[in-house]
Amino acid sequence: MSCVVFRSVVLVILLWCPVVAFAADTVCVECHSGQPGALGEPVAAWRSSVHAAKGISCHDCHGGDPTNFALAMSPERGFIGAPEYDAVPAFCGRCHVGVLDAYLPGMHGQALDAGGAQCVICHGSHSVQKAGLELINENDCSRCHDYDRALEIKESLTGVDTRIKAMDHDLERLHRLGFATDSLASGLFNLRNQFHRIFHGVDVERVRQESGGVQTELDQLASAVEVIDDTLAQRKLWGSIVIALFVLAGVVLVLVRKTYEEEEQG
Ligand code: HEC
Ligand code: HEC
Ligand code: HEC
Ligand code: HEC
Ligand code: HEC
Structure with missing residues (x-):
């Protein structure tokens, strides 16, 4: 049934x-x-x-x-x-305002009439996926010019990208341990957004300079995490000391009891 x-x-x-x-x-x-x-x-x-x-x-x-x-x-x-080819940035930029602001003054934005790459050249129009530095590769970026400058940009972004991801894990770990990480997490969130726009200016010098700024702010977040980790280490240390004291007290108690019992029997 x-x-x-x-x-x-x-x-x-x-x-x-x-x-x-x-x-x-x-x-x-x-x-x-x-x-x-x-x-x-x-x-x-x-x-x-x-x-x-x-x-x-x-x-x-x-x-x-x-x-x-x-x-x-x-x-x-x-x-x-x-949209026509050169109208695409404004079309996508209605929602991705920060990216558009970084893109327009850069070489691609300035060369839009002369075949500068626009949003759908790199992201596609309908099959858009989450974006990452793997979009910068010799195959895709040497279609219109050589790859040297692109590679330099990729290299200066990669280190910061790795650090941001590591920091994300750190904050998750502390959050799981019960620490209030909200303000650190929102700091990282803003920094992350700011960082992932930088590429769109495709300017080697500016990318270096702006990634440097992001690194400095990451340093500040890193020292805040370090302070929490120190507290954690101290808590652990004190925890072990307290446990050791309890064990010691227990041993002493047993010994005292034994001596007492032996004295009673004897
Ligand atoms: C009843 C069928 C039908 C519906 C409903 C419909 N479309 Fe279309 N669409 C078409 C056909 C047929 C064409 C090609 C002929 C034309 O451009 O009118 C087209 C063309 C288009 C184009 C290309 C226009 C260009 O400039 O090249 C876009 C973009 C589009 N549709 C988006 C949409 C969106 C967004 C909606 C909903 C708000 C929608 N369509 C609803 C049938 C439809
Ligand atoms: C993220 C924005 C975005 C969304 C969402 C989107 N489109 Fe488009 N679509 C574009 C852009 C940009 C173009 C023009 C560039 C191109 O053709 O690749 C385009 C072009 C088109 C065309 C013209 C294609 C041609 O070859 O002439 C059609 C038809 C169309 N879209 C239909 C749709 C339909 C139907 C949907 C929903 C299933 C949709 N689009 C969702 C951004 C979008
Ligand atoms: C109506 C608003 C809107 C328009 C127009 C739009 N997007 Fe988006 N897009 C979003 C939202 C919302 C998300 C998901 C939230 C996010 O990750 O920022 C997103 C996500 C993305 C992502 C992934 C972001 C990531 O985290 O890696 C890319 C890339 C992207 N869009 C590119 C485009 C491109 C290219 C166009 C134009 C063809 C476009 N978008 C047009 C709203 C829009
Ligand atoms: C559709 C063609 C096209 C594609 C694809 C393209 N670019 Fe460009 N790019 C241009 C044009 C046009 C210029 C400006 C004139 C020039 O330097 O050739 C430019 C300029 C540049 C510059 C500045 C060059 C300099 O001398 O400082 C960099 C950096 C750059 N692109 C990076 C990239 C990267 C990274 C990719 C791949 C993700 C890419 N481009 C893909 C067309 C393209
Ligand atoms: C030359 C290739 C290229 C062009 C042109 C380009 N993008 Fe990107 N886009 C990238 C790459 C590479 C990334 C990843 C950057 C990173 O991880 O720092 C990215 C990242 C993004 C993201 C994710 C940002 C985030 O917060 O993670 C969005 C959204 C986006 N692009 C939208 C756009 C829009 C809108 C345009 C047009 C105004 C555009 N892109 C033009 C290559 C391109």
Whole structure:
């Protein structure tokens, strides 16, 4: 009996799942997933992206009305279409303001009309993934110029990147031990954001200088962590001393008792 109930519950869940998944789709996704070629491809690419994971959908980038099949792409409903090559930075920069600010004055931003790399050249438009320094590689960066300067930039960023990741682990460890790390963590969060924009200026000297600034602030966080670790070490030391004293007291007690008993018997 219960097996039948169990099976029908499973069946109901199985029948429900696709319904729930489709219910969350916008009209943009529904219509475009049925379109051929370049009109349909964005859907699958987008589904695997960091944007989809964070709830940023077609209309958040392209505008339009995601609830109305007939008027979805009407300019009156805010549809802005697909941007031209040199309009992409402003298009993405509506949300990534800090990155845009670092990008525009740099060589890529300044050479936008002359084939300077823009956002989708490096990140893609629909399959955007979490970004890291592995995006700087000879294969991708030597398509338009040589790799030397790119490599210099990568090298000065790598050390800081490693330190930020290590600091992240340290704060997690202290948090697990019950220390209040909130203000340190928010300091690191801001520093991290500030740091990951620097690359976009693609200027070797500035990257060195600004990474240096980030290093200095990391030093300050590191000494705050050191203070906590010292406290921790001291607590451990005192803990061991107290335990040792208890053990000693126990031994003395046993000895005293033994002597007392021996005296009684003797
Ligand atoms: C009923 C089907 C349908 C719906 C709904 C729909 N689209 Fe489209 N879309 C199309 C077709 C067909 C084209 C190609 C012809 C055209 O541009 O009108 C297109 C073109 C596009 C383009 C390319 C335009 C260009 O400038 O090259 C974008 C971007 C786009 N749609 C985004 C969206 C977004 C965002 C939504 C939801 C707000 C949406 N679409 C809703 C069918 C649809
Ligand atoms: C993160 C922003 C972003 C999101 C989200 C996004 N797009 Fe796009 N889309 C772009 C950019 C930028 C371009 C133009 C550059 C390019 O073609 O690669 C573009 C181009 C297009 C085009 C034109 C393609 C062509 O080759 O002419 C279509 C159609 C389109 N998008 C549909 C969609 C649909 C449908 C969704 C949701 C499933 C979507 N986009 C989600 C940024 C986005
Ligand atoms: C409507 C706002 C919006 C637009 C427009 C937009 N993004 Fe995003 N993007 C987000 C959000 C939200 C996240 C997830 C939170 C985060 O990690 O910053 C994100 C994440 C990212 C990430 C991963 C960040 C990381 O932590 O590694 C990259 C790369 C990215 N976007 C690039 C782009 C590019 C390229 C475009 C233009 C084609 C674009 N975005 C347009 C909102 C937007
Ligand atoms: C679509 C072409 C294109 C791609 C791909 C590209 N760049 Fe560039 N880059 C340019 C242009 C154009 C300039 C400005 C003129 C020049 O120096 O050639 C430039 C300039 C630079 C400069 C400044 C050069 C200097 O002399 O100081 C650096 C650094 C740089 N790019 C790094 C990179 C990195 C790193 C990548 C890969 C992640 C990359 N570029 C990918 C087009 C591109
Ligand atoms: C030449 C290649 C290139 C171009 C052009 C480029 N990016 Fe990036 N982007 C990168 C690299 C490399 C990283 C990783 C940097 C790091 O880890 O410090 C990155 C990181 C990011 C991140 C993650 C930042 C974070 O906090 O972790 C976002 C968001 C982003 N880019 C958006 C953009 C936008 C928007 C544009 C256009 C205005 C753009 N990128 C142009 C290569 C590029």
